[in-house]
Amino acid sequence: MSEPVLRTEGLIKRFGGLTAVDNLSINLAGGRVHAIIGPNGAGKTTFFNLVSGMLSPSGGRVFFRGRDITGYRPHEISRLGIKRTLQVKSVFPELSVADNLWITRQAGRRFLHPFRRAASDLETKSHVERILEQIGLSALAGRPAGTLSYGDVAMLEIGMAVISEPSLLLLDEPTCGMSPAETNRAVEKIRDLARTIDIVIIEHDMDVVFGIADDITVLAQGAILASGRPAEIAEDERVREAYLGRPEDEDFVEEAAHA
Amino acid sequence: MRDTVLLLAMNGLIWGLIIALIALGLSVIFGLLDIINIAHGDFFMVGTVLAWFSLSATGNFWIGFIVAPVIGFVIGAIIQRLVIQPIHGAAALSIVATFGLSLILQETVRITFGATPRRMLAPIQGTVPLFGIDYEIYRLFAAGIALVALAGFFLFLQHTKLGIWMRAVRHDRETAVAMGIPAQRVYVMTFGVGFALAAFGGAVAAPITTVDFRGGVDVLPFCFMAVIIGGLGNLAGTVAAAVLLAFLEGLVQSVADPTVARISSLVLMSAVLLLRPQGLFKGFTR
Amino acid sequence: MTRRSIEIGMAVSAATFLISVPWLIPALTDNFWVSVITEILIWSLFAASANLLFGYVGLLSFGQALYFGFGMYGVALGIDHLGLSFWPAFGLGIVSAIAMALVSGVFAVRLSWHYFAIITVVFSLIFYFLAVSMKPLTGGDDGINFSLPPVFRFGGSIWSLTDPTFQYFFVLAVVSLCFFLMYRVINSPLGKGFLAIRDNDLRASLIGLNVYVLRLIAFVMAGFLAGVSGALFAFFGRYASASYMFYQVSGEAVVWTIVGGAGTMFGPLVGTTLFIVIREIVSSHWEHHSLIVGLLAILAVIFAPKGIVGLWNGWMTRLGERDAASAPPRLTLQAEP
Numbered sequence: 002m003s004e005p006v007l008r009t010e011g012l013i014k015r016f017g018g019l020t021a022v023d024n025l026s027i028n029l030a031g032g033r034v035h036a037i038i039g040p041n042g043a044g045k046t047t048f049f050n051l052v053s054g055m056l057s058p059s060g061g062r063v064f065f066r067g068r069d070i071t072g073y074r075p076h077e078i079s080r081l082g083i084k085r086t087l088q089v090k091s092v093f094p095e096l097s098v099a100d101n102l103w104i105t106r107q108a109g110r111r112f113l114h115p116f117r118r119a120a121s122d123l124e125t126k127s128h129v130e131r132i133l134e135q136i137g138l139s140a141l142a143g144r145p146a147g148t149l150s151y152g153d154v155a156m157l158e159i160g161m162a163v164i165s166e167p168s169l170l171l172l173d174e175p176t177c178g179m180s181p182a183e184t185n186r187a188v189e190k191i192r193d194l195a196r197t198i199d200i201v202i203i204e205h206d207m208d209v210v211f212g213i214a215d216d217i218t219v220l221a222q223g224a225i226l227a228s229g230r231p232a233e234i235a236e237d238e239r240v241r242e243a244y245l246g247r248p249e250d251e252d253f254v255e256e257a258a259h260a
Numbered sequence: 261m262r263d264t265v266l267l268l269a270m271n272g273l274i275w276g277l278i279i280a281l282i283a284l285g286l287s288v289i290f291g292l293l294d295i296i297n298i299a300h301g302d303f304f305m306v307g308t309v310l311a312w313f314s315l316s317a318t319g320n321f322w323i324g325f326i327v328a329p330v331i332g333f334v335i336g337a338i339i340q341r342l343v344i345q346p347i348h349g350a351a352a353l354s355i356v357a358t359f360g361l362s363l364i365l366q367e368t369v370r371i372t373f374g375a376t377p378r379r380m381l382a383p384i385q386g387t388v389p390l391f392g393i394d395y396e397i398y399r400l401f402a403a404g405i406a407l408v409a410l411a412g413f414f415l416f417l418q419h420t421k422l423g424i425w426m427r428a429v430r431h432d433r434e435t436a437v438a439m440g441i442p443a444q445r446v447y448v449m450t451f452g453v454g455f456a457l458a459a460f461g462g463a464v465a466a467p468i469t470t471v472d473f474r475g476g477v478d479v480l481p482f483c484f485m486a487v488i489i490g491g492l493g494n495l496a497g498t499v500a501a502a503v504l505l506a507f508l509e510g511l512v513q514s515v516a517d518p519t520v521a522r523i524s525s526l527v528l529m530s531a532v533l534l535l536r537p538q539g540l541f542k543g544f545t546r
Numbered sequence: 547m548t549r550r551s552i553e554i555g556m557a558v559s560a561a562t563f564l565i566s567v568p569w570l571i572p573a574l575t576d577n578f579w580v581s582v583i584t585e586i587l588i589w590s591l592f593a594a595s596a597n598l599l600f601g602y603v604g605l606l607s608f609g610q611a612l613y614f615g616f617g618m619y620g621v622a623l624g625i626d627h628l629g630l631s632f633w634p635a636f637g638l639g640i641v642s643a644i645a646m647a648l649v650s651g652v653f654a655v656r657l658s659w660h661y662f663a664i665i666t667v668v669f670s671l672i673f674y675f676l677a678v679s680m681k682p683l684t685g686g687d688d689g690i691n692f693s694l695p696p697v698f699r700f701g702g703s704i705w706s707l708t709d710p711t712f713q714y715f716f717v718l719a720v721v722s723l724c725f726f727l728m729y730r731v732i733n734s735p736l737g738k739g740f741l742a743i744r745d746n747d748l749r750a751s752l753i754g755l756n757v758y759v760l761r762l763i764a765f766v767m768a769g770f771l772a773g774v775s776g777a778l779f780a781f782f783g784r785y786a787s788a789s790y791m792f793y794q795v796s797g798e799a800v801v802w803t804i805v806g807g808a809g810t811m812f813g814p815l816v817g818t819t820l821f822i823v824i825r826e827i828v829s830s831h832w833e834h835h836s837l838i839v840g841l842l843a844i845l846a847v848i849f850a851p852k853g854i855v856g857l858w859n860g861w862m863t864r865l866g867e868r869d870a871a872s873a874p875p876r877l878t879l880q881a882e883p
Contacts, residue, residue: 053752079754087752093745096738104738108754113736115763116727122735165753296663298797346848351660352606353847356804359797360847363840371834481671481793488664519679526672533665534653 004067006031006169006199007052012061014047014223021047023223024061029216034191035201036214040243044223045203046088049171053085054078065169080109082168086175088203090154094147098138098157101146102129105161128164136160136190152183159190170194172202176209188212211235219243263393265514270390272510274399276503277406278465282479283486283502284413284495285457291493292430292450295344295354299362300483301476303455306365307332307462308471309373312380321383321467325405328463329456336455340448362476369473377472402464409460410499417495422449430493482506485529549862564718568711577710579826584714586815586822587721588778589799593806593814594728595771596799601809602732603764604744605655608796609666612650612673613769615791616643617776619677619684622786626692627683635695636777643773644766646673651765655758658747667793677788689787707781717778724774729811731767740764744809805846807853816854 007029014022022044029035037045050056052063054075062071070078093101106125107113120126133139136156141149146157155175162170175191176184184206192213194200204210210217211231218228219240227237234240286300310331311324339361347353382398389395417423428436429446437443462475469475485505490497505525512521563570571579592614599605620639624630630638650669657665677684684690697716698705707713731737739760742750751757780786789795798821799814806817821839828835850857 055748055752075751076754076756079752085752087749091746091749093742093749095745096741100738100741104735104742104755105753107735108739108742108750110735113734113739113760115734115736116730117734118730119733119735119738161753296660343844343848347851350851352600352804352808353851355606355608355663355797356801357844357847359801360840360843363836363843367834367837367840371837477794481667484664484667492660517679519675523672523675523679526668526675530653530665530668530672533657533661533668 005029005064006066007201008064009052010062010064012048012051012063013059014044014051014056015059021223022051022058025220025224026061027218027225029199029201031199033199033215034195034213036210036217037201037203037220038205038207038210038217039220039226042222043220045220046173047223048220049085049173049201049203052078053083053171076108079165082166083171084162084165084167084169085171086158086162086173088173088177090151090158092146092154092157092161095145097143098146098149099129099133099142101157102132102160102164106164109165132160132164135163137186152179152186155179155183155187156190159187159194163194167198169199169201172200172204174203174205176204176206184209265511266391266393267395268510268514269507270395270510271399272506272508272513273503274403274406274468275465275510276506277403277410278461279479279482279486279506280499280502281406281409281413281461281464282458283483283490283498284410285454285461286483287487287490287493287495287498288426288430288450288457289454290487292426293340293344293354293447294351295358296351297454298355298358298480299365299476300358300454300458301478301480302362302365303332303336303458303476304462304465304479305369305473305476306335306455307459308380308466308469308475309369309462309473310459311463311466312373312378312471315380324463324466325460329460332459333452333456337448337452339455340451344451345444345447366473366476373471373473375473377470377475379470380467382467396468398467402468405464406461409457409464413457414495422446422453426450426453481526485525489529489532549866552862552865567718568714580710580714582822582826584710584717584782585779586819587717588775588782589802589822590815590818591721591724591778592772592775593799593802593818594725595768595775596796597803597808597810597814598728598768598771599764600800600803601813602737602744603740603761604747605761605764606659606663606800607666607765607768608663608793608800609650609668609670610768610772610799611791611793611795612666612670613643613647613772614776614779614795615670615673615677615786615788616646617773617778618780618786618790619776620773621777621780622690622692623683625695626690630695632695632697636781639777639780640770640773643769643776647766647769647773648762651762651769655761655765667796670791670793670796674788674791674793677791684788685786687787687789689785689789691785694781694784713782717782720774720778724771725811725815728767728771732811736760736763801843803853805843805850805853807855807857807859810853810855810859813853813855820854 005028007027009025009027012022012025013020025048037048039045047056051058054073054077057072062069064070065081065083070081093104096104103119103125106128130139133142136159138153138156138160141153146154149157159175172191176187179187188209191200191202195213202214214231216228217231217234219226219234221243226243227234227240282300282304285303286297289295289297289300307328310328314324314327315321343357343361344354347357382396384398384401386397387394388397388400417427425436425441425446426449428439428441429443433443482505486502487498489505490499490501509521509525512524567583568580571577571583592610595613596607596610599607617639620642621635624635624638654662654665654669678686694707696704696706705712707716739750739755742755743757743760747757776790779790802817802821803814804817805820806815807813824838824842825835828838846853852860
């Protein structure tokens with residue numbers, strides 16, 4: 002068995018008296034799409050924050066392809082090839098769509114040239130143009146990102162994740178707030194990406210989860226409740242229980258039963 | 261030597277109590293409206309000038325204790341409505357706006373009051389023996405008044421409708437509005453209260469400092485120090501920090517010149533900002 | 547008229563005006579205005595340093611006067627105490643400003659927003675009070691005067707800033723060079739990194755930008771701009787004084803920048819020009835000109851929160867949209883915004 006892409010050992014995060022992530026040991030193999038699901042407050046986003054360096058753990062370690070990255074700062078982790086999106090869409094609102102992609106492409110470099118004209122970098126420019134086409138935003142390239150529609154911002158975020166050529170992509174509810182058409186567009190794009198990039202996705206929309214995940218990990222109260230293939234998760238009694246009494250997730254129970 | 265130390269330390273302590281009043285005004289404005297109020301020192305200065313005018317108009321010093329905060333409150337409320345509200349709490353713009361206010365206040369005072377600094381005679385003359393030195397009675401009296409005003413302000417926050425509204429809006433604006441608290445009116449009132457506190461501090465301090473249109477320039481950094489060292493939004497901490505700082509500056513002044521004293525408090529403030537940006541007293545008060 | 551042709555027209559007339567100042571002004575009005583324009587150029591460079599931090603990196607510095615003061619004292623002490631000639635003194639001023647910016651930046655850029663604004667004031671106040679108390683060296687608030695060494699010596703001819711025309715062109719050249727450097731930085735990969743941090747520093751760190759280091763670089767660059775302007779001002783006034791390190795001087799730079807248009811190349815120039823011209827015109831008739839300055843600052847933030855240049859850009863964009871609406875649709879892709 003090869004080295005897992007992402008592994009944590011006894012990861013703990015406490016906020017005052019609250020334990021958001023509780024002794025979490027997770028092992029994510031490469032070449033597969035992992036979904037992390039669980040009720041609100043299960044610690045999903047905290048887990049992403051710990052992996053991406055936005056929070057430092059209260060205990061435990063994080064390994065990326067065998068390398069201990071515990072305590073690395075966000076930009077260092079990003080430069081290793083772990084990119085993430087945020088739950089609340091987060092781009093550079095006053096920069097143009099093209100510049101959002103441009104700076105994301107350049108950000109990993111150790112040296113940002115202080116005097117050369119940015120526009121003269123033809124290699125980056127052609128990358129930006131290709132990605133713009135892929136995410137269908139070529140026509141809006143010059144618009145400030147803050148003026149885009151919600152769905153377009155979400156696509157831009159995905160574009161930003163792609164243009165940096167990550168080796169591991171953490172997607173935090175990528176389709177949240179999207180129209181059905183936009184969701185389909187995003188799911189297609191994620192599936193497409195999964196062929197070359199390892200992806201971990203947090204998602205509430207069970208159509209999306211069961212549509213793209215190869216493996217599912219269910220978190221509840223900061224710990225693993227269950228993990229396995231989608232079919233196994235759908236059958237799992239404890240998972241059903243964790244979701245019971247949550248109307249917005251009733252769909253899931255039904256759907257999971259038929260999956 | 262011992263007498264000098266004692267005198268300067270006492271002066272520092274009393275000055276600290278007055279500064280605490282002014283800094284409280286700065287802190288509520290900052291906490292509620294998210295505004296860095298560059299004009300706050302001038303609010304204090306306006307208080308000293310109002311005290312001077314009411315003394316020369318009526319011949320009665322004590323009228324100033326009412327006139328200064330009342331007029332201060334009114335001017336503050338008007339300023340909030342006319343200047344601060346239109347910029348919607350954009351912090352950078354508020355700095356420019358209050359910088360402009362500062363110029364306007366200073367210049368208005370220069371036109372009406374004149375450019376020459378003046379001294380005001382304390383209404384209570386004489387000294388009392390205290391720890392072996394003769395100490396001015398008015399300073400002690402000023403300290404008492406400042407203490408009463410501080411206590412009054414905290415009671416106001418705890419027990420009046422406006423005070424409770426102010427705390428609610430500060431704590432969670434959205435919920436407060438949802439509960440029917442008129443946030444806009446609270447903002448207007450808060451700015452008025454902030455100005456009134458500073459102006460009252462000015463009226464109290466007028467006889468122990470000079471009345472001068474530039475009198476606020478020096479007070480402003482001191483108030484900011486108190487607010488930062490006390491911890492942003494920590495009102496009790498602000499008071500403690502103001503008193504502590506002024507007392508320490510008084511002590512240092514007895515062995516070195518005032519500038520050195522000022523530098524040492526600024527260095528202390530840098531250290532607090534870098535090491536404990538939540539303020540020195542967090543954890544002690546809440 | 548398209549936006550581009552209007553802007554090119556304005557740039558050409560501005561450049562023509564600036565180059566012809568030493569001849570145009572005496573022909574139209576008083577010679578004294580040449581020195582006012584020289585002063586405007588120097589102060590607009592100072593405002594540009596506040597603009598680089600606030601407008602392009604999102605850091606509101608209220609302490610740029612510190613680096614202005616270091617540039618100023620570097621020159622004055624270099625000439626007066628160390629007996630340096632012109633260029634070494636100029637260099638000393640700039641290097642000391644940069645060094646100070648580096649040392650204080652290491653601490654200051656760790657903090658963000660309000661805390662950053664406040665610590666920059668605190669640092670500048672510390673050195674202001676130091677300068678005031680070290681009167682034998684700095685002259686305190688009264689300052690120190692020095693006599694100008696010549697800039698160049700070619701055989702028999704001596705070029706010195708005592709010639710107002712030469713002084714004007716010297717200042718124009720240095721200020722233009724600095725604005726050009728800033729323009730290059732803003733449009734470089736580094737500049738886009740700055741903008742990304744201004745817009746969203748959390749996101750910037752997630753895409754791999756080292757926010758701390760980039761902020762520090764910007765802080766040192768701004769220290770450089772402020773230092774150059776301070777050094778120029780020392781040459782211009784043959785004088786250095788602690789009073790120029792007070793926080794109100796820093797505050798003016800911020801006000802000029804925001805009124806002119808923060809985050810725009812020429813906002814600081816426009817704002818500085820406006821305020822200094824008003825000061826010069828009004829102050830000769832009425833001593834209470836600060837009243838007008840204060841009123842103007844308030845009106846500007848209420849009615850033009852993006853500044854004068856921001857207002858102008860808004861009009862131009864609308865003009866562009868109107869043109870686009872009336873012209874047949876163009877299908878070319880605009881990759882470069």
